């Protein structure tokens with residue numbers, strides 16, 4: 001892998017298994033024998049999922065659609081994935097909640113009994129942030145069989161294909177990482193801009209040496225790119241595809257690969273008239289922000305060498321664009337005369353400490369627009385930690401909005417609670433130590449699907465009757481936001497007071513010390529008075545678990561069962577450090593709460 005940061009090793013963490021294991025459409029990549037990445041979409045065609053990550057093993061089972069039936073948008077990829085030891089990559093995308101998870105590895109085994117089943121020995125697994133992913137309704141079409149469409153292959157883009165390219169707001173890039181040779185061979189150091197992550201630069205062999213065969217590729221990767229329509233464009237020469245690499249794509253997985261091994265393959269599955277394009281070419285990355293489109297920091301250019309157009313996709317899957325990401329800047333290519341993208345800034349003021357090492361910051365648009373949000377969502381800010389290098393992009397949950405909700409969540413001010421983390425990239429320490437009141441920070445957006453939409457019509461009828469909120473450490477902030485909003489919005493739900501069936505919410509929060517819990521007293525008062533402020537339609541109970549500095553008192557299955565005896569009857573929302581989330585998944589599973597009843601938020605992107 002040519003990127004700088006990976007997380008999670010080869011195991012799909014428990015809190016991402018639901019996402020991975022529920023996909024009936026997936027996006028896959030491998031490497032051809034002549035060393036080209038190739039990507040395709042595959043569909044299940046029936047109710048069964050395509051990918052299964054199970055237990056603690058670094059394995060992924062993949063149910064390949066059969067040769068005869070529908071399923072593979074590009075059947076040649078199937079053959080590549082059936083080669084033993086073939087590099088392979090999969091990305092699970094939930095275009096509804098804008099979540100994605102990437103898995104890489106090598107094909108380890110086929111099941112002789114079920115030839116369509118392959119096992120991937122996974123080497124890298126990682127989530128990516130939700131920014132730039134459009135909302136798309138995507139569904140498989142259960143066709144019994146379809147004629148194998150004949151792809152049209154050419155060495156350049158036709159005018160019609162160029163127009164199709166310009167229409168997309170979502171596409172995939174397949175890339176490869178070169179084999180790393182022993183240190184004795186000539187090496188050079190790949191210098192990528194600082195991401196705030198502390199991994200050292202990778203040593204790679206000179207790029208052109210590796211334009212050989214698949215034996216020179218260590219791994220395949222597939223990643224997603226999203227933006228406003230027109231962000232992927234054909235340059236004036238008609239032979240170069242190009243897209244801006246927006247702030248936030250800071251892990252350099254794909255760009256690291258393309259810099260070290262410039263063969264790229266683009267997959268455009270969301271095109272009108274049931275078409276799909278696969279485009280191969282040699283990629284170059286321009287690191288000069290001045291030559292990047294639409295306020296981006298980098299630009300990727302691909303000199304087109306092969307275009308494959310396949311029709312008949314409407315018989316495999318249906319798709320509908322619901323909305324583009326509100327993180328994505330406006331695209332200047334559209335109509336040629338659009339104004340430059342508006343960068344938004346907020347004034348930041350430190351308010352007070354809300355717990356040990358947790359400070360509250362007020363963000364204000366100063367009358368320049370509002371900050372609509374749904375409780376549980378977060379802001380993403382650019383934090384200028386080191387002078388002269390790129391700001392770090394970090395997200396913080398909106399804990400409250402000073403005028404609380406009425407008549408909507410919309411306000412020009414919101415508050416975030418930032419815990420100082422001395423072991424990280426430095427953004428939280430900068431906020432605590434360097435920010436001066438009134439500093440302006442760039443706001444990239446307000447996002448998040450881990451929400452409790454207390455103002456939505458019929459909320460009281462749709463919220464689960466029994467809900468368990470499980471958090472640890474600073475992972476409590478989404479629940480602070482939700483519970484404060486639930487209380488503040490109670491007067492708007494007067495009619496709910498007639499409800500005989502109250503919603504019963506338990507917050508079970510683990511902390512090393514009580515002094516580290518933000519909003520502790522406010523939450524306790526809210527819980528104590530919950531019957532009163534909700535007119536009997538909500539009851540809120542809080543259980544604190546104090547683990548101590550070394551985490552000796554950590555909560556497990558027994559602790560959960562003792563604090564929440566009816567846990568098996570509850571829906572769960574879970575937020576905390578990765579190891580805690582893993583433990584909770586295991587504990588909840590043992591208590592009869594399967595992953596389909598657990599919604600998660602990870603603070604690590």
Ligand SMILES: Cc1cc2nc3c(=O)[nH]c(=O)nc-3n(C[C@H](O)[C@H](O)[C@H](O)COP(=O)(O)OP(=O)(O)OC[C@H]3O[C@@H](n4cnc5c(N)ncnc54)[C@H](O)[C@@H]3O)c2cc1C
Pocket residue numbers: 005006007008196378392394395396397398417418419420421422423424425426427428429448474477478601602603604605
């Ligand atoms: C949706 C969301 C909501 C959030 N809400 C809040 C909030 O309300 N309050 C709050 O204080 N923080 C919140 N965070 C976390 C926040 O974005 C920052 O990560 C945090 O403030 C620390 O920033 P930092 O630059 O100091 O450290 P970071 O560089 O962000 O590192 C944070 C920690 O993660 C570890 N880490 C980093 N990358 C990896 C990796 N790949 N694998 C394993 N460990 C890694 C680091 O060692 C460090 O201990 C939220 C994050 C997300 C994604």
